Amino acid sequence: MKIAIPLFDGITALDAIGPYEVLSRLPGAEVTFVAAEPGPKRTDTRALALTADVALTDLPHPEVLVFPGGYGTRALMHDPEMLDWVRGVHSSSQWTTSVCTGALVLAGAGILEGLEATTYWLELETLRRYGATPVQGRFVEQGKVITAAGVSAGIDMALLLASRIAGDTVAQAIQLGIEYDPQPPFDAGSPAKAPAEAQALVRAAQRAEAEAETVAG
Amino acid sequence: MKIAIPLFDGITALDAIGPYEVLSRLPGAEVTFVAAEPGPKRTDTRALALTADVALTDLPHPEVLVFPGGYGTRALMHDPEMLDWVRGVHSSSQWTTSVCTGALVLAGAGILEGLEATTYWLELETLRRYGATPVQGRFVEQGKVITAAGVSAGIDMALLLASRIAGDTVAQAIQLGIEYDPQPPFDAGSPAKAPAEAQALVRAAQRAEAEAETVAG
Numbered sequence: 001m002k003i004a005i006p007l008f009d010g011i012t013a014l015d016a017i018g019p020y021e022v023l024s025r026l027p028g029a030e031v032t033f034v035a036a037e038p039g040p041k042r043t044d045t046r047a048l049a050l051t052a053d054v055a056l057t058d059l060p061h062p063e064v065l066v067f068p069g070g071y072g073t074r075a076l077m078h079d080p081e082m083l084d085w086v087r088g089v090h091s092s093s094q095w096t097t098s099v100c101t102g103a104l105v106l107a108g109a110g111i112l113e114g115l116e117a118t119t120y121w122l123e124l125e126t127l128r129r130y131g132a133t134p135v136q137g138r139f140v141e142q143g144k145v146i147t148a149a150g151v152s153a154g155i156d157m158a159l160l161l162a163s164r165i166a167g168d169t170v171a172q173a174i175q176l177g178i179e180y181d182p183q184p185p186f187d188a189g190s191p192a193k194a195p196a197e198a199q200a201l202v203r204a205a206q207r208a209e210a211e212a213e214t215v216a217g
Numbered sequence: 218m219k220i221a222i223p224l225f226d227g228i229t230a231l232d233a234i235g236p237y238e239v240l241s242r243l244p245g246a247e248v249t250f251v252a253a254e255p256g257p258k259r260t261d262t263r264a265l266a267l268t269a270d271v272a273l274t275d276l277p278h279p280e281v282l283v284f285p286g287g288y289g290t291r292a293l294m295h296d297p298e299m300l301d302w303v304r305g306v307h308s309s310s311q312w313t314t315s316v317c318t319g320a321l322v323l324a325g326a327g328i329l330e331g332l333e334a335t336t337y338w339l340e341l342e343t344l345r346r347y348g349a350t351p352v353q354g355r356f357v358e359q360g361k362v363i364t365a366a367g368v369s370a371g372i373d374m375a376l377l378l379a380s381r382i383a384g385d386t387v388a389q390a391i392q393l394g395i396e397y398d399p400q401p402p403f404d405a406g407s408p409a410k411a412p413a414e415a416q417a418l419v420r421a422a423q424r425a426e427a428e429a430e431t432v433a434g
Binding site for chain 2: 024172180183
């Protein structure tokens with residue numbers, strides 16, 4: 001079973017690495033990192049490069065697609081080459097999935113039209129413009145399409161996917177293998193739970209980033 | 218504040234990327250991926266390369282060290298160059314931390330002697346040989362030394378570290394920023410919780426890996 005995870009400049013690393021860490025442990029699965037042009041891609045913070053080994057055109061029909069997010073998706077959701085590839089993959093995939101703003105690329109490809117879907121909590125309303133019904137949830141499963149919430153939600157989504165593909169026991173073994181027994185020191189991981197001051201900091205950071213992007217061009 | 222995360226062949230990607238995703242969002246912090254020789258390092262599954270930009274010798278005194286795990290640590294915990302660097306870093310660090318079997322490298326450097334510490338659940342007893350007292354816990358804080366349990370535990374540990382460095386509100390904002398509101402579909406992330414069948418699968422996979430390494434090496 002071939003599992004494709006696209007990489008691109010401006011990716012949020014954990015969006016890709018969470019599902020990779022889960023799905024690469026699936027018996028018989030092969031995770032391949034793909035990109036329009038293979039090679040190192042800089043993450044959103046610029047502090048890290050993740051290398052894509054294979055060109056999109058060399059892996060047109062993986063059984064599973066996991067599209068990660070990051071600000072790089074703002075360009076990709078309008079990129080004809082990427083959208084064509086995503087549509088081609090979806091035409092034959094067993095599972096088409098996204099993490100965080102990876103959902104915006106699925107939306108741009110028309111895949112979420114008429115479906116319930118989720119994405120990063122600050123981008124939920126964007127989905128509506130593409131005919132999807134935004135839903136707040138850790139992940140949303142609609143037939144073979146699964147969209148996950150922001151960044152770390154890809155781990156939870158990938159465990160669900162592992163159980164769908166290989167059964168509950170394998171998924172539980174993977175969860176134990178990555179010792180995923182989450183015990184965050186705070187309970188602030190969703191807008192419904194985070195204190196107002198913390199939420200204000202995130203919104204301010206997003207505004208600053210959007211302004212920097214406007215200045216950058 | 219400079220935060221160093223060593224990369225090496227045979228690293229478990231999530232060990233490094235979890236803390237990176239948290240700590241790179243700390244105001245004023247700069248995360249740098251370091252290696253004995255800069256360049257791309259292959260993860261334990263061989264499916265991905267993460268690039269280290271900076272040589273160990275060029276970053277001798279970061280304020281924070283996060284040492285990730287993976288089977289590559291089995292060699293590194295006996296590697297004089299790496300152990301010297303780790304000791305040098307620890308001599309002036311504000312925080313010396315590890316995720317998963319990264320603790321074995323701290324142990325090899327003598328840093329865990331006389332301390333309580335944790336690591337990947339299957340490697341806890343190894344710590345005892347280095348004078349540490351193994352403790353089952355999501356993370357163990359002993360002065361400026363924090364060791365985290367396996368793979369995904371680095372996310373929880375890094376949030377604690379973020380709160381120690383920048384206060385609870387910043388840590389909560391980071392948690393919201395990565396939407397870390399974990400909802401795994403199973404509750405199998407520790408040996409105490411995982412069904413026996415799932416545990417048997419993990420132990421069998423570890424035996425197979427150890428045998429493959431013997432054959433390979």
